[in-house]
Amino acid sequence: MDYFSFFLDGLSLIGQGVMHIFFVGRLTGKKQKFRHFALYCFMITVIHVLSLRLALNGMLAVGAGVLALYVVSRFALGNQRPISWLAAVLGFYVSQLSFGIINSLQDAFFLKLIGDPLLYPLLLVAQLLFFVLCAGCYRMVRRFLQWTEDDQTPYIGLLLFPILFFFAAELYIRQSAYGAYYPAISFNEFEAHGALLFLQIMGLAAMLCILYAYRQLCQGFQAKAELQSLTQASQAQKVYIAEAQARYEQTKSFRHDIKNHLSVLDGLLKNEKLEEGREYLGKLETVSEALSFPYQTGNPVVDILLGEKLGLAKEITAEVSLVLPNPCGIDDFDLCVLFANVLDNAITACRAQDGAKSIRISGKRQGDFYMLTFENTCADEPLPPAGTGLSNIRVVVEKYHGAVLTEKAGRRFSLNVLLNVAAV
Numbered sequence: 001m002d003y004f005s006f007f008l009d010g011l012s013l014i015g016q017g018v019m020h021i022f023f024v025g026r027l028t029g030k031k032q033k034f035r036h037f038a039l040y041c042f043m044i045t046v047i048h049v050l051s052l053r054l055a056l057n058g059m060l061a062v063g064a065g066v067l068a069l070y071v072v073s074r075f076a077l078g079n080q081r082p083i084s085w086l087a088a089v090l091g092f093y094v095s096q097l098s099f100g101i102i103n104s105l106q107d108a109f110f111l112k113l114i115g116d117p118l119l120y121p122l123l124l125v126a127q128l129l130f131f132v133l134c135a136g137c138y139r140m141v142r143r144f145l146q147w148t149e150d151d152q153t154p155y156i157g158l159l160l161f162p163i164l165f166f167f168a169a170e171l172y173i174r175q176s177a178y179g180a181y182y183p184a185i186s187f188n189e190f191e192a193h194g195a196l197l198f199l200q201i202m203g204l205a206a207m208l209c210i211l212y213a214y215r216q217l218c219q220g221f222q223a224k225a226e227l228q229s230l231t232q233a234s235q236a237q238k239v240y241i242a243e244a245q246a247r248y249e250q251t252k253s254f255r256h257d258i259k260n261h262l263s264v265l266d267g268l269l270k271n272e273k274l275e276e277g278r279e280y281l282g283k284l285e286t287v288s289e290a291l292s293f294p295y296q297t298g299n300p301v302v303d304i305l306l307g308e309k310l311g312l313a314k315e316i317t318a319e320v321s322l323v324l325p326n327p328c329g330i331d332d333f334d335l336c337v338l339f340a341n342v343l344d345n346a347i348t349a350c351r352a353q354d355g356a357k358s359i360r361i362s363g364k365r366q367g368d369f370y371m372l373t374f375e376n377t378c379a380d381e382p383l384p385p386a387g388t389g390l391s392n393i394r395v396v397v398e399k400y401h402g403a404v405l406t407e408k409a410g411r412r413f414s415l416n417v418l419l420n421v422a423a424v
Contacts, residue, residue: 004120008127013048015131017041020069020091023138027087028147030077039076043068058175066092082157083147089160090141093167097204098134100174102126104197137204144211154221162210166203173200295320301332302339309343310359316350317358322372325365329421334396338372341389342415346376349413353379368422369402374415383408393417 017040025032044065051061069088073079079087106126147156173196295306302324310318324335343359350357360375383406390406393415397404402419 004123008123012127012130013045014041016095016134017044019095019131019134019138021072023091023094023142024069024073024079024087025077026138027090027142027145028073028077028079028083030079032077036072036076040068040072043072059171062092062096062171082160086156086160086163089163089167090145091138093163093170093207094137094141095134096167096170096174097200098130098137100170100200101133101197102130103174104194104200105129140208141211144208144215146215154218156214159210159214163207166207170200170203295322297322298324298326299328299332299335302335305336305339305343306361309340309347313347313350313359315357316347317356319358319360320362322361322363324363325370325421328370330400330419334399337392338396338417341392342374342417345389346374346413349376349378353377353411355411365421366418368420370419370421372417372419374417376413377411378408378413380411383413 018037021032021037021040024030025036047061047064047068050056051058051064066088069091070084073084073087074081106123145159294311295303297303297306297320306320310316310320346359350359356377358377360373362373364371364373390404394404397417397419400419400421402417404418405416407414407416
């Protein structure tokens with residue numbers, strides 16, 4: 001091996017190692033550090049040297065390289081097992097595919113330049129083109145495959161099987177047509193280099209199509225989950241509204257009959273029937289309490305919702321200082337969506353931590369806008385990714401041309417919601 005080939009081999013090897021770690025880190029959202037690059041480059045260098053010294057089969061060297069990238073992803077970057085395997089296979093497949101495409105182009109255009117001094121700068125240009133092609137492919141893969149450590153990317157391990165098939169086909173092409181694992185320069189004459197180039201490009205296109213289809217499938221799963229959540233919330237909110245209407249009718253009937261009740265009570269007192277009067281008054285108090293709400297906001301739907309949600313969370317201290325404007329330009333259904341999601345999130349956060357648990361709800365009018373403030377205790381940990389609940393809240397807020405602001409300070413979380421309450 002001459003000095004130029006040694007330099008070119010080392011350049012592509014180190015460049016490959018850097019791009020592999022950068023790709024895995026960006027794909028999984030993990031921060032890469034210098035030690036990760038250094039460790040992986042050392043590992044693949046050792047593998048490359050041993051494969052040359054021992055004349056190992058190229059596929060064995062590739063397998064060892066994939067395993068090395070998996071180890072760094074799994075144990076150094078701390079990724080989960082399925083995404084670590086998939087990222088390792090994708091990383092090597094894209095680089096090997098890029099090598100294959102560049103080698104096909106070299107066989108097509110550089111064959112007649114053997115012995116010409118112009119060959120060396122052209123080989124450097126080819127190496128640069130490999131880096132550009134590989135980086136572009138990695139970017140497309142990251143665009144189509146957006147990994148998150150939650151249920152939004154289910155069954156990601158199943159992608160490993162079709163990617164392995166494409167990887168095996170690419171290794172077979174490189175092994176049979178070029179006979180090189182790393183980007184060594186090969187000028188073997190073959191008649192079908194154009195067909196091989198076409199097959200490799202089609203393999204890349206097929207892989208991207210699979211990743212795109214998987215992304216659409218994940219979005220479908222997410223949309224279905226959100227629809228189910230909204231359907232359940234809609235049914236619950238319809239119950240709150242129906243109950244509020246029933247309470248309103250009962251209250252209206254009670255107020256209509258109050259004069260008759262007072263007349264009966266007055267007659268009992270005038271006739272000095274004190275016991276009967278006390279008994280009748282007790283019945284009136286029972287009816288009155290049944291029609292009253294533990295929290296008075298000026299909106300019966302919200303009153304019932306607060307009473308039910310906070311009533312079930314007796315271990316949580318609740319403080320509600322809220323009077324909604326009347327008339328209010330916000331539909332009762334939208335109020336249910338807003339308060340139900342906020343309360344569910346707040347109660348869940350309170351129950352997830354030890355110590356005092358409290359929820360505080362307040363509101364203040366500012367012209368045509370109304371500011372709602374929800375505060376609750378929470379664990380002293382980073383906030384989880386925004387879920388369906390906060391998404392539903394944002395939908396309501398956007399409908400009424402408002403704004404949402406979240407803030408976390410230690411063990412205290414606050415959510416501020418600004419809504420346009422002017423009649424629409």
